[in-house]
Amino acid sequence: KCRGGIEMVLTRSRAATPPAVAPPPPPPPPPMPGAANVRREAAAPAASAAAAATQAPAYLQIRVPRKHTCFPSRIHRRKQPRVIADSATHSDPHHHARRPPKRPSNDSEGEIVRVLIPPNGFDSEGQLSNCLNQASAIEDVRVDDGLMLEGNSSFEYFENREKPQDVAGMFRERDNVFVPLSVICADPTSFVGDVLSIKRPPPLRRRPKSPINKTSRSKFYTFIEILGVLLVSFVSWLTYSRAAEVDWDYALEEAAIRVERVFFHVMNSPFWLFDALIQYPLKELYRHGPSIVGWEGETLPRICAQITYHGDEAFWSRNMDECERIYQSKEAAAMQIRKPIAIGCMIFIAFFMVKSIVEARARALQRQQRVDPNMVETYQAIHMLIRQLKRAGNF
Structure with missing residues (x-):
């Protein structure tokens, strides 16, 4: 029994032991340097760079203006606690609420927002338009504190909300060309290096064809002044010499x-x-x-x-x-x-x-x-009647 049990244990142990694995063969020797190998090694970095560029994310640069045309949607009224001013404040006639100074705005430039281009491109023009609208949306709530005076119990502010715009295309700032949205959606990667603007950018200032050199201009004016002084001096000397010869x-x-x-x-x-x-x-x-x-x-x-x-x-x-x-x-x-x-x-x-x-x-x-003869005759007749009446009265 003991011998049979030992044989059974040995048999099981042999069955559980895995077979021996042969060692791997030695690696082949490195190839000799040749023209094909050199060409392959030189093209390897370029291929890796192209693969990295293909896998790198691409962006559309969109210039969004800082100030949009906002439409007041509704007026909010907010109650404020009544402020009791002291006697010193009421005694000062010049003490009144002033409008806060306006902050300088830079509306001409705006900020640039980057929109990620999907690996397979945009699905449709509507998706690109929604992305542009959301990227250019700015929440603007304006509170006019200058209208608040001391003693007022309430003040008003307007909540301005942006209306969604139907984007039909973008302006390319490089050459000021309007690119339709369908062209951008068809090949967005061709506009990676360009800056696109929702609104038309201001026209570029024309530089003069022949820039004026201030140094040469100042030299020219100096030459003219010196020439004028010499001319006046010569004319004065000639006049004086001619005047000296006159008796x-x-x-x-x-x-x-x-x-x-x-x-x-x-x-x-x-x-x-x-x-x-x-x-x-x-x-x-x-x-x-x-x-x-x-x-x-x-x-x-x-x-x-x-x-x-x-x-x-x-x-x-x-x-x-x-x-x-x-x-x-x-x-x-x-x-x-x-x-x-x-x-x-x-x-x-x-x-x-x-x-x-x-x-x-x-x-x-x-x-x-000359007097009217009819008037003269009338006067003479009246005068004669008066004399006759006087004579009749004397009798």
């Missing part, structure tokens, strides 16, 4: 003489004009007038032959200078006689013209001041 006594004397001549010419111009208006018609009348007062337009040789009773036309044609001198002397003598007569006639005519004008004016005034 001022003689120049002043000549200037006084010229001023005197101009003065006399101005004073005598009316008389000279009157003389010319009278003398020219008289000369023409003396030369071309009838035989009683003129020479009927005869030639100078014949006129000289008739004046001197010496020679004929052929003789005076050969002596035209002497003939012209004789004619001018006779003409001057005739002018000395005829000019006073003409002036006297003009004065007489002017006197009668003025007299007729004055008489016409006097007659017009007399007509205006």
Whole structure:
């Protein structure tokens, strides 16, 4: 029995013991460095980087303005405990509630919100629009504390809520192009490096094509100033040198003489004009007038032959200078006689013209001041009746 039991135990122990595992074979030797191995080792980092970039999360950069157009939904009234002011506060006339200063807002820039792009992209345009609306939503509750005065028991504030907007597209700030939402939803990864804005961004300021260099501009102005100073100096020196060569006594004397001549010419111009208006018609009348007062337009040789009773036309044609001198002397003598007569006639005519004008004016005034003859006759009749009544009363 003992031997059988030992054999049974040995049999069970052999059955429970696992079979021996053969040791693994040794690793193969490393391959020799070749062109293919070098190419494979160089492409391995690039492949790992591409895989890492593919697995890295992508974001859409959305610029959200800080201030939105809010619509007041309802007015809230909140009771406040009544504040009892002390006597010092009431005694001060300048003590009153002031409106808090407004905080400066930066509405032009806004903040950038990143929206995660799903690995498989957006399911639809509605999902992208909802994401944009939720990312750009801002809770704005404005409390106007400036309206609160001391002693008021309540104050009001407006709760502004954003209305959901239907986003149809985004503005790309790089080139200010409006990109529809369908294009962004179709390929969102192509807009990873761009900044998209819900509202249209302000236009970029145009820079001048040729920027002005302040240094060169200041040099140009300095050059102009120096050139002006030199020009003024040269003109001053030239004027002084010319003035030094002038005889001022003689120049002043000549200037006084010229001023005197101009003065006399101005004073005598009316008389000279009157003389010319009278003398020219008289000369023409003396030369071309009838035989009683003129020479009927005869030639100078014949006129000289008739004046001197010496020679004929052929003789005076050969002596035209002497003939012209004789004619001018006779003409001057005739002018000395005829000019006073003409002036006297003009004065007489002017006197009668003025007299007729004055008489016409006097007659017009007399007509205006003349009494109506009917009134005169009525007055005379009444006066005669009064005299008759006085005579009858005396009897």
